[in-house]
Amino acid sequence: MTYKDKSEPIEVRVKDLLSRMTIEEKVAQTLCIYAKKGNFQDEQGHFDENKVKKLLLSGAGRIAEVGFVEDTPKKMAELTNKLQAFYLEESRLGIPVIFHEECLHGQMVKEATSFPQPIALAGSWNPQLIQDVYALVAEETRSRGGHHALTPVADVAREPRWGRVEETFGEDTYLVSKMTVAATKGFQGEKGNFNTKKNVIATLKHFVAHAQPEGGSNCAPVNVSERVLREVFFPPFQDAINEAGAMSVMASYNEVDGLPSHKNKWLLDDVLRKEWGFEGFTVSDYYAVYQLKQRHNVAIDEKEAAFQAFSAGIDVEMPFDECYHHLTDLVKEGRISEAYLDKVVSRLLAYKFRMGLFDDPYVDPEYADSICGSEQQRSLALKAACEAITLLKNDNEILPLNTSKIKTIAVIGPNANEVLLGGYSGKPKFYTTVLDGIKEKVGDTIDILYAEGCKITEPGDWEETDEVIASNSENDKKGIAEAIKIAERADVVILAIGGNALTSREAWNEDHLGDRPSLELVGSQNDLAKAMVETGKPIVSLLFNGKPLSINYVHNNIPAILECWYLGQETGKAVADVLFGDFNPSGKLPISFPRSVGHIPSYYNHKPNDRRGYLFDEVSPLYAFGFGLSYTTFKYSNLNLEKTHIDKNESTRLSVNVENTGNVSGHEVVQMYIHDCVSSVTRPVKELKGFEKVYLKPGETKTITLDITPKELAYWDAGMNFVVDPGTFNIMVGTSSKANDLKTITLTVIS
Known part of the structure; x- marks a missing residue:
């Protein structure tokens, strides 16, 4: 046959x-x-x-x-x-x-x-x-x-x-x-x-x-x-x-x-x-x-x-x-x-x-x-976890933690000693919790204390648990009281909060829900955060979650915040590497963090006639798309276009110098955004059209080049044709989508 x-x-x-x-x-x-x-x-x-x-x-x-x-x-x-x-x-x-x-x-x-x-x-x-x-x-x-x-x-x-x-x-x-x-x-x-x-x-x-x-x-x-x-x-x-x-x-x-x-x-x-x-x-x-x-x-x-x-x-x-x-x-x-x-x-x-x-x-x-799941695969899982972590705040350079000045660390929170994988997850051979990773990192040199503080929900499984049961508030009060006692004994508090696999998941029918009308922290977590702040101890907050959360209290009152999402099997190791400076965080947010549900839609690439403002509130997101800090600093200079005037079928190239102006080696994500200044239909205020991740040693400068082809300039016009308009385009480059993080140069397209 x-x-x-x-x-x-x-x-x-x-x-x-x-x-x-x-x-x-x-x-x-x-x-x-x-x-x-x-x-x-x-x-x-x-x-x-x-x-x-x-x-x-x-x-x-x-x-x-x-x-x-x-x-x-x-x-x-x-x-x-x-x-x-x-x-x-x-x-x-x-x-x-x-x-x-x-x-x-x-x-x-x-x-x-x-x-x-x-x-x-x-x-x-x-x-x-x-x-x-x-x-x-x-x-x-x-x-x-x-x-x-x-x-x-x-x-x-x-x-x-x-x-x-x-x-x-x-x-x-x-x-x-x-x-x-x-x-x-x-x-x-x-x-x-x-x-x-x-x-x-x-x-x-x-x-x-x-x-x-x-x-x-x-x-x-x-x-x-x-x-x-x-x-x-x-x-x-x-x-x-x-x-x-x-x-x-x-x-x-x-x-x-x-x-x-x-x-x-x-x-x-x-x-x-x-x-x-x-x-x-x-x-x-x-x-x-x-x-x-x-x-x-x-x-x-x-x-x-x-x-x-x-x-x-x-x-x-x-x-x-x-x-x-x-x-x-x-x-x-x-x-x-x-x-x-x-x-x-x-x-x-x-x-x-x-x-x-x-x-x-x-x-x-x-x-x-x-x-499958072998020891040899762990290095890639750890690398991915480390690169995913995003530093959202670092007042007074509290991070990385200086082990020579710390004798006791309190690891506190409902996500401090949990398996945090999120949905559609298997059961890996290896897993380190935040608590495990910190203990392993410091060994006997620092005393590690632990308290759960409160729960997010009652225990359950992403797939098998249909009804999601809120934590018991009375038990949470007792847990928070215990966490206060633990925190008071420490030099620094690591607060692991956020969500879990039950609070954000696929809602595949009416008795297995997973969408929420609020982005606030679930349960008593804000109460736990407030209790930790009132101890007067330095605090680092670790967020574990599957989607953006409106963490206004945490943002306003806690000096250091790391967005961790769900990091996979190497969670604890990756978090510890970042906390203690063995890895300089390089993550950038792939999604905006709205201040509240009322701020939705919050995506950065909105139209020019949107986001005029709100009474009594900011219109901007809490954290912008593309945002992420580092343990070092970067300077952008010498922004240039290979050709400042091109035909609509031609391409050009943007170049920019990026210098590590700090004392620590690190990665920077150079982001390029484009705005068509005049068009037949409305266009977003900016759109990501190029990026490159670059590693720089202290004092090192590299020139980054990003191509601008007709595909990056084209859009669907009033007649639903994919075209490049003649006219002016603003080409923006910088560290995030925020306007004050970007430098701008003008490109002119000739018909």
Whole structure:
């Protein structure tokens, strides 16, 4: 049989195999089996061959999250091998399956390396680091038998109330694009070559505009125009497809302009395939095809939901078959042509051939056991965690801590001795809490005291806990009183507060919520902070959270603040390295911190006629996009353009000298923003259009150059054409998006 001959071209093998398949077997390639649902297990949770054989009648396209059955590296690799063998040896045509996995910041299984959450990784402003991180995640995932990662999240997060902000790379289109491209290259490799068995297929999600839901409520409608889609939400997807060859796209739960994404043919076919030339495959979000009937009320039944989604361009229904088995009847009835089904199945099969699954589908369980979550991976996890930490405040240079002047440290707060990984997390082999990391760092040289102070919520699990229970205020009062006694004995207080995995998470139904109408610290944390301030001790506040928080009291009263997000398995080590000066913090905020919910929207790239001001309050954010301090200082000078006048089809280059004017080596993120001064439609006051992270020793100066091409200058004009206007552009460069942190030079574009 030609399709089994690996010397033949993939397109020839696909055509031959397709010619042998029944309609039922073709439809099966669009279906998914969810391992979590006990499809492979008996009542005791053991692998059940009889159950598997019942699923072999027509084959299957993919299997979801085998880690729910066997989650250790070796056992999971053995199970994927066993399942693959069933499909290859016992199904009629021997078509292998694709295994897909959640890989948000490490594979969501036991003993995988756990990296910082994407919002934290974005704070590194280091695309090469992001590529390295996801390359390692891909290798670990592939070693266990996985082929397809449901990552990266390409959403642009413009709604801080939304519980899934932590899954994104922040609020800015350009930054999210660069990080998404880097993550995609990490997963798939620079050329998408799967011969080494170290790469997996990346999935861009959620297409589209999922991260600006109405009211901050997950899956709510997104009321934006086509221009906003093209300016803000499309570019990360388009860039990852064009620059990194992303092979898969997941549609979003939400609707735009009354049309749910899972039935939006303009979005999935006209834009994605015809306009952008996407040749990969699309997948539904979990249960989203059924939700066309259940929630959106645009389909009368499951069969109609299947018709709408498949016709619009959703190739695969996930995580299991609720609707797509109806495709068989829809084809036989002529509502869906078999030619269209063949087109979809051909690309699904092509990726199985491209992954080598027909020829060499098995993995080495011993290799999986040796690499996944191993000691050798820890250095990259630590580097990522260190680069993510952002110094928000450092009055009187309280940081780094001077160990020669400290005898006792009080480590206090609900996040001081907790495992803080955030959502979609596995269970890493290694984890150090803040308390552990500080103890390990100072050894016997400094006494370390600890008090929890208060709780954020009652204990619970991100996934399994539906009801989130607030902390007991009376118990918190007792805890705060104890923390005061501990703090009074110390020379300095490390206060670890913020959120947890329950206070900001995916709200996937009405009894599992995760969005909040407030950005204030949950529970008694402000009371704890006030109590610590009243002791008169020097305080360093560590914030652990998945989205921006309105920390006005902390900002106004605590001298040193570090934004830590969720740092992954090396949390304690990274925090200790920064606290004691072994690593100079270099993080920059990938999202603005509003002063209150009333300040939303707070993203920096607003329109000129916005943000006039508020009565009795500041209109600016508490912390601006791109902001982050260092233990050293930097000076910008000699700002120049290679050409100050260019044609609209030409490019130029900005250069600036950056000098480390302090006494400590450190990284600076040089940020370039552009504003089109006069345009046919309104344009933002500034937009990030370039950045570079540079390392400088004390007294060292480097010249940074950033390209300005037509792509950085163009916009969607009144006629919805992507054009460069003749006229004046302000080119701004500096340390953050704040106006007083930027130097400006003028570029003139000639028609």
